[in-house]
Structure formats: structure tokens, C-alpha cells
Amino acid sequence: MDIDNNTDFVRLLYIYKFTINLKMKKNLLLLLIATTISCTSQKTNVLDQNPTEYTNTITAADLKTHLYIIASDEMEGRETGSAGQKKAGDYLVKQYKANTVSFPKGATDYYQRIPASFLNAIRNENLPDSENIWAFIEGSEKPNEVIVISAHYDHVGIKNGEIYNGADDDGSGTVALLEIAQAFQTAKKEGNGPKRSILFLHVTGEEHGLLGSSYYTQNPLFPLANTITNINIDMIGRHDEFHNDSSNYVYLIGSDYLSSDLFNICEDANKNYVKLFLDYKYNDRADPNRFYYRSDHYNFAKNGIPSVFLFSGVHADYHKATDEVDKIEFDALAKRTQLAFTIAWELANRENRPFVDKNGN
Numbered sequence: 001m002d003i004d005n006n007t008d009f010v011r012l013l014y015i016y017k018f019t020i021n022l023k024m025k026k027n028l029l030l031l032l033i034a035t036t037i038s039c040t041s042q043k044t045n046v047l048d049q050n051p052t053e054y055t056n057t058i059t060a061a062d063l064k065t066h067l068y069i070i071a072s073d074e075m076e077g078r079e080t081g082s083a084g085q086k087k088a089g090d091y092l093v094k095q096y097k098a099n100t101v102s103f104p105k106g107a108t109d110y111y112q113r114i115p116a117s118f119l120n121a122i123r124n125e126n127l128p129d130s131e132n133i134w135a136f137i138e139g140s141e142k143p144n145e146v147i148v149i150s151a152h153y154d155h156v157g158i159k160n161g162e163i164y165n166g167a168d169d170d171g172s173g174t175v176a177l178l179e180i181a182q183a184f185q186t187a188k189k190e191g192n193g194p195k196r197s198i199l200f201l202h203v204t205g206e207e208h209g210l211l212g213s214s215y216y217t218q219n220p221l222f223p224l225a226n227t228i229t230n231i232n233i234d235m236i237g238r239h240d241e242f243h244n245d246s247s248n249y250v251y252l253i254g255s256d257y258l259s260s261d262l263f264n265i266c267e268d269a270n271k272n273y274v275k276l277f278l279d280y281k282y283n284d285r286a287d288p289n290r291f292y293y294r295s296d297h298y299n300f301a302k303n304g305i306p307s308v309f310l311f312s313g314v315h316a317d318y319h320k321a322t323d324e325v326d327k328i329e330f331d332a333l334a335k336r337t338q339l340a341f342t343i344a345w346e347l348a349n350r351e352n353r354p355f356v357d358k359n360g361n
Contacts, residue, residue, distance in 0.1 A: 054187045055273060055338045057181040057258075060330035064339065066095070066175035070153070071167040071325050078166060079157025080119065080205045081128035081336045089133050089152055092178065092202055096135040099182045104136035104199060104221055114215045119205055130154075132212045133202040134221070137184050139348065141195040146222045147347050148199045149340065150213065150296050152175050152206030153234045162321040167328055169318065172237030173310075174202060176337040183341050184348075194348035196228065203296050206234075213296035217303055224300075228353040229262060230307040231344055232297035236336040237328040240313025242281070247332035249277040250339060251311040253292050255285070257361075259306035261354035266308055269342040274335055282311070287361075306354045310340055 069075075069091055076084025093110045096102075105108040112132040119127040133153065139145065151173030155166030165171070181200050187193055199222065205211025217224065239247040256263035270276055282291045292298065298305040312332070317323040347354070 008308050011243040024344070028348045033204070035051050041092045041128075049187075049192045051342055052273060054183045054192075054345075055184045055341055057186055058334055058341060060334040062112055062179055062182075063175050063333050064328075064330050066178055066323075066326050067167060067171050067328060068175055069170035071165040073163050073165065077157035077164040077167070078153060078155040080208055080211070081116070081130035082157060084157070085130065085204070088174075089131060089202070092133050092174070094152065095178050096181065096200075099185050101135045101137060101181050101185050102136055104351065105138065106221055107136075108136065110134060112216065112219075112221070114204065118215055119211050121210070122209060125208060127208065128204070130204040130212070130287075132204055132216055135181060135200040137181070137194060137200075138217050139195050139197040140193050140336060143249070144222075144225050144226050145196045145353060146196075146199055147196055147344055148201050148227055148230045148300065149177060149180060149233070149344055150201040150203055150230060150300075151206065152212065152296055153202040153214070153317055154204045154207055154317065156207050159351045164319070164321050165324055167323050167325040168235050168237040168312075168315070169323055170206070170234045171325070171334055172235060172328065173233035174339060175234050176236065176333070177202060179337050180341045180344065194335075194345070196348045196353075197222075198344065198348060200344075206270070206296055210294075210296050210299055213299040217299045224303050224305060227300070229307050229347050230297050230300035230305055231294055231340055231347075232300075232307060232309045233340055234309065234311055236312045237330075237333045238312055238315050238317075239329065239332065240315055242313065245280075246277075247312075247329050248335070249279050249312075250336045251279045251291075251307040251313060253280075253283050253311060254297060254301060255306075255308040256303065256358070257292070257307075258301060258356050258358050259354040260357055261352075262308060265346050265354065266343050269346050270339055273342045276335055276339055282313075301360060304356060304360070306356060308343065310336060312336065315357040 203212030303305040
């Protein structure tokens, strides 16, 4: 081989090595970019996940299916501690099991048992033992911080041979909790579970003086200091005399009594996802109906826990045997349930718990 040919060979070898190195660097850069995108995707904040997909799993049809069972004659009006109420409770537990929503950590089953001695301590109405029913979804990042979503599943039973089925009061809130739980569980199965834990609490004895929620707050499964909010749902299935033209509303009561944050969260959740008219008529501290003090959120609020009460108002069938399922407005019930879900979604996934900046008065 002569000198000129050898020089050409060296030159070609250099060009080949340069090309190979360039391709390797390019491939390495592409690999780094792909890895970064993948990691970023995996670390996406759940708040960045639009909850609409899960909100839409809450349907009028499912609520109707549940309510026709919960508020049927078979449940005998769900009087506190009665066989009918226990039968309703069994149905709730069956639904949680079907949706793979477990009972809470630290509990042995789905029941918080309340002795008759507690239920009769104030009014002595000869009530038998009863139970709160609870289910639980553990948070992925802040499991020790808990949101309680509550509704009372008792009603007033049988009077003068007539069954008071309480479809709106509070069958509507009872079935709302079932739908909210399945929506969160669906999100969890898809990798978008709540960062904070959620306790679904069906309380007993509300009609006898908020007894079930009183028992829970005196005997909490999770420390009240770690309970960041209570969302309470009581009567959200009808419209009242002030909204005869549209059922696209809900009353919010108490959201700003203890926390400006909670008020803003409720407003934003509604504006971003549900778009109901939020009516604050009964949020007035001077309101003579005093609804703020008449449902189960109050036992949380009086312990300094930010609380909001969702309510659609009273109607002609309130506490009458005519409060039946065929009068429920299921589309309105679904939207109000969706609002409760989106409020809970925001609370469960935001960086900070609602700040208590007011004294509740």
C-alpha cells in the first residue's frame, strides 16, 4: 500500500468514528428526553387530572337504583335501631363491598356500634342499639389527613300504620355517598386516587338529635385534629318553594363559618365543573330556620372542623309519609352529588388543608 492510499484510509476511518459517536450522542439525548417525559408524566399532580371523567360516573340512573331500595317499604322507614334500618345498613355495606371500598383502618368491620345508653342519654326515647356505617379510601400521600363525607341513613319509621320512607330525608344523601365512593374508587383503580384519606360516614339517630354524628365526634376513629373537613349531605333530591322555576341550584351552609379556604374551594369546584346556582339564603346566621345547627355537620363544626352542608330545602312532603322516591328529581340529585364529589376531590388533592381563619360565630 503506498503512502497516499494509507492517508485516505486514515481519513475515512476518522470520518466513520465521528459519525458513529454523533449517532450515539443523538440516541442518548433522545433516551434522556424520553425518560424525562416519562418521569414527569408519572409524577403528575392528581390535581392536574381533570375529575370530569370520574364525576360523570355519578349518574341519575345509579342513584335511582339505590334509592328505590333504600327508601322502599321493606326498610320500614329506617327508624333508628330498627330492623328496617339494619336492613338498609346491610344494603350499604353490600354496595361498598361490591365496589371494593373497604372499612376503615383501625376498625374491625363496617359498623361503629352505638349503645342504647348513649342514644337515650338526653331524650330517653327508648331507642335500641344502633350503628353508624363507615367505609374508607386511604390517601396515597397524606393518609393521616381525613375528609369525612357524611349523610344520615335513619328516618322516622312507621307512624299510625304508615311507613315514612324518607326518600329525600335523607335517602338522597345516603345514596349520594355510595356514588361518591364509587367515583373515588374508580379513580384510585386508574392511578388517580386521593392524596388524603376519605371516610364515608352514614350516621344514625339524626332524627333524634344528631346522635350518630355526636357519637362519632366523641369517639372518633381518626383524631379530630387530623380531620380536615366535613362535607355533609342532607336532603338534596327535590326543589323548594323558592326555586319552582329551576332545580339547578343547591344551598350551601357553613362553608365560610370557619374557613375562607373552604368557601373558595366550594365556589371554584362548582364554577369549574358543575355550574349549579349556589344559594346562600340559609347561610345567614340570623336565619330563623337555623339549619346550620340542625344537621350532622354541626357536630364537626363545633369541634373546629371546617364544614359545609349541601341541602335543597324543605318541601310539602318533609317528614310526611308522602316523601317518596317517585317525587325525587334525579337529574338534580345527580348534579348536587357531583358537586359534593368535586369539592371532596379538591380537598383531597390540594397541597394544604383548609386554613381555619374564623371562629365559627
